Amino acid sequence: MTIVVILKQVPDTEAVVRPDPSRPQGILTEDVKFILNPYDEFAVEEALSIAESTGGEVVGICIGPAEAESAVLTALAMGVDRAMMITDPGAVETDIVTKGRILAEAIKPLNPSLVLCGREWIDTQEDALAAVIAEYLDLPHVGNVGKLSVESSKLTAVREMDGGSLEIESTLPAIVSCSKDLNEPRYPTLIKIKRAKTKEIKSVTLSDLNLAFEPPRSRVKILSSPPARQAGRVVKGEPDATARDAVAWLSDEAKII
Amino acid sequence: MTGILVIAETRNGTIHKTTREAAGAAMELSRRRSVPAAALLLTETQLAGELGALGFSTVYTVEGERYGKYNSESYTAAAAHAARQCSANIILMGATGMGRDLTARLAARLNGALASDVIRIHYDSDPVSVVRPVYSGKLLAEVELPGSPRIISLRPNVFEPASPSGQQAQVVRLDPDTASIRAQVKQAIQAAQGVLDVTEADIIVSGGRGVGGPEGFGVIRDLAQVLNAAVGASRAAVDSDWIPYKHQVGQTGKVVSPVLYIACGISGAIQHFAGMGSSRFIIAVNKDPDAPIMNKADFAIVGDLFKVVPVLKEELIKILN
Ligand SMILES: Cc1cc2nc3c(=O)[nH]c(=O)nc-3n(C[C@H](O)[C@H](O)[C@H](O)COP(=O)(O)OP(=O)(O)OC[C@H]3O[C@@H](n4cnc5c(N)ncnc54)[C@H](O)[C@@H]3O)c2cc1C
Numbered sequence: 387m388t389i390v391v392i393l394k395q396v397p398d399t400e401a402v403v404r405p406d407p408s409r410p411q412g413i414l415t416e417d418v419k420f421i422l423n424p425y426d427e428f429a430v431e432e433a434l435s436i437a438e439s440t441g442g443e444v445v446g447i448c449i450g451p452a453e454a455e456s457a458v459l460t461a462l463a464m465g466v467d468r469a470m471m472i473t474d475p476g477a478v479e480t481d482i483v484t485k486g487r488i489l490a491e492a493i494k495p496l497n498p499s500l501v502l503c504g505r506e507w508i509d510t511q512e513d514a515l516a517a518v519i520a521e522y523l524d525l526p527h528v529g530n531v532g533k534l535s536v537e538s539s540k541l542t543a544v545r546e547m548d549g550g551s552l553e554i555e556s557t558l559p560a561i562v563s564c565s566k567d568l569n570e571p572r573y574p575t576l577i578k579i580k581r582a583k584t585k586e587i588k589s590v591t592l593s594d595l596n597l598a599f600e601p602p603r604s605r606v607k608i609l610s611s612p613p614a615r616q617a618g619r620v621v622k623g624e625p626d627a628t629a630r631d632a633v634a635w636l637s638d639e640a641k642i643i
Numbered sequence: 644m645t646g647i648l649v650i651a652e653t654r655n656g657t658i659h660k661t662t663r664e665a666a667g668a669a670m671e672l673s674r675r676r677s678v679p680a681a682a683l684l685l686t687e688t689q690l691a692g693e694l695g696a697l698g699f700s701t702v703y704t705v706e707g708e709r710y711g712k713y714n715s716e717s718y719t720a721a722a723a724h725a726a727r728q729c730s731a732n733i734i735l736m737g738a739t740g741m742g743r744d745l746t747a748r749l750a751a752r753l754n755g756a757l758a759s760d761v762i763r764i765h766y767d768s769d770p771v772s773v774v775r776p777v778y779s780g781k782l783l784a785e786v787e788l789p790g791s792p793r794i795i796s797l798r799p800n801v802f803e804p805a806s807p808s809g810q811q812a813q814v815v816r817l818d819p820d821t822a823s824i825r826a827q828v829k830q831a832i833q834a835a836q837g838v839l840d841v842t843e844a845d846i847i848v849s850g851g852r853g854v855g856g857p858e859g860f861g862v863i864r865d866l867a868q869v870l871n872a873a874v875g876a877s878r879a880a881v882d883s884d885w886i887p888y889k890h891q892v893g894q895t896g897k898v899v900s901p902v903l904y905i906a907c908g909i910s911g912a913i914q915h916f917a918g919m920g921s922s923r924f925i926i927a928v929n930k931d932p933d934a935p936i937m938n939k940a941d942f943a944i945v946g947d948l949f950k951v952v953p954v955l956k957e958e959l960i961k962i963l964n
């Protein structure tokens with residue numbers, strides 16, 4: 387079976403991100419290290435292990451600027467067979483619903499049995515992708531999956547919800563977004579990192595997909611820093627005294643109890 | 644397209660608090676724009692009257708087994724149907740697990756604009772614009788929504804809930820056409836009785852590497868129980884297999900905004916702070932006065948958590964009884 391994995395490049399989780407004064411929708415990128423979205427690694431791992439047991443090809447698709455190639459290379463080094471990159475500004479600088487629509491068009495000709503993506507993009511903090519792609523492809527989706535088993539024509543997935551989980555059975559093809567409980571992503575070996583550079587990364591444009599430019603449905607107007615948290619009271623000493631201070635603070639100042 | 648639609652969520656016979664919060668935002672929009680607000684109730688339709696009394700002019704209901712448990716396909720079809728009924732231009736829902744999933748699929752179905760986990764609405768801007776955290780809360784994005792309709796999920800615990808009015812809503816039963824359902828719920832697995840999820844709780848007590856092992860979470864759970872709080876954890880504790888991943892708070896765990904977050908034996912790494920930095924109040928218990936969490940907490944206790952947390956629990960029992 388063919389499995390598609392959606393890839394995104396994001397700033398490293400350690401990164402201190404600051405708005406770019408000359409481009410208030412964007413961030414300063416000089417000192418920022420970029421990585422493959424951590425949840426996408428679970429998607430890649432899952433795709434690879436399914437392909438290893440059922441046979442078949444794993445194709446990565448990434449919307450991102452040319453620099454995002456390094457994230458694609460990470461996925462190729464983990465074992466993804468080949469990749470496609472969509473670098474049109476009309477795709478890179480648009481909203482998640484439009485991106486999902488573009489990805490759906492890119493996925494269609496591959497006719498995959500399964501499309502996997504990460505549970506969430508950690509940069510924009512959005513987790514809509516699986517549902518959006520599924521809707522545009524008129525396929526079922528299961529989001530936030532922590533356990534997955536795939537057979538030839540159906541899948542069983544455990545979807546994590548607030549306060550519990552749902553066991554869901556779906557026909558294939560389907561779209562699944564992957565959470566951390568799913569697996570332990572493999573580290574690419576040096577040889578595989580070298581070999582990744584010889585794998586195909588095909589550039590795909592919006593016009594290749596017969597898509598015209600669409601204005602974004604949502605648009606960041608300005609990024610700003612949230613108000614910094616101020617240091618509060620610091621108490622030390624005997625546990626009895628500090629605990630009593632804390633309780634007094636909770637009732638008199640925070641007014642929580 | 645002019646109306647406002649709130650998609651309601653219920654839990655065990657009650658209207659979920661995020662629905663009351665979405666209703667609060669809807670009433671504010673409705674008042675300022677002089678447009679009516681409707682609500683859609685997909686399960687537990689006996690709550691239609693109570694829901695309507697939050698200020699809605701209409702409550703849409705649907706009936707049938709396919710709405711018994713959350714299902715993205717049947718719920719999307721019903722929500723799209725209701726949106727068309729009231730010509731919804733703005734659709735609001737709580738950013739719960741269900742809310743985030745449903746709003747995503749609905750946004751694509753209606754070819755609209757999506758804004759998830761919103762913490763502020765600029766009620767008077769036209770078209771409506773919103774604020775949402777990005778880069779794990781390290782920045783805030785003000786987002787314009789030129790697309791239509793606008794589908795917005797609201798972060799729990801942020802918006803003022805609507806209070807019941809004397810008003811009575813018209814209840815309209817819809818019969819949406821749900822063609823095929825391909826992803827079926829086989830089983831709903833509830834968390835153990837009395838175990839609150841971190842995304843649902845007003846108070847969270849969290850433990851990190853400082854609790855030292857799985858048994859160390861005992862004192863954390865004891866305190867959580869007294870406060871009717873959920874138990875959270877840092878990734879260090881989760882990666883050591885002391886507690887399951889669903890408790891992890893942070894950039895690659897859950898993002899939470901409780902009223903009170905009590906961090907015990909957690910240093911406050913940037914990735915952890917990303918998940919809980921927007922809590923209304925933070926208490927930290929840490930033996931290292933220089934741990935990063937200590938100058939971000941509203942109340943920082945320097946001390947051994949195994950000594951402090953049990954006393955804190957006892958003191959709270961005294962005052963709460
Ligand atoms: C890609 C990526 C994603 C990540 N995502 C997350 C995430 O989602 N959530 C998350 O939490 N982390 C995340 N991290 C990890 C993060 O960087 C930190 O490593 C982690 O948060 C540290 O956990 P901690 O504070 O429990 O441990 P530590 O940093 O080791 O801190 C333990 C603290 O406990 C104190 N202590 C020890 N014993 C006691 C005692 N008896 N009494 C009181 N205090 C005591 C110590 O003084 C110390 O401050 C991520 C990292 C990466 C690279």
Ligand SMILES: Nc1ncnc2c1ncn2[C@@H]1O[C@H](COP(=O)(O)O)[C@@H](O)[C@H]1O
Nearest residue numbers: 395411412413415420451453454456479
């Ligand atoms: N790996 C990278 N190296 C440098 N710049 C990058 C990288 N990835 C993305 N960018 C830039 O970051 C910006 C995208 O950020 P944003 O507009 O905030 O989504 C664009 O200007 C990109 O060119």
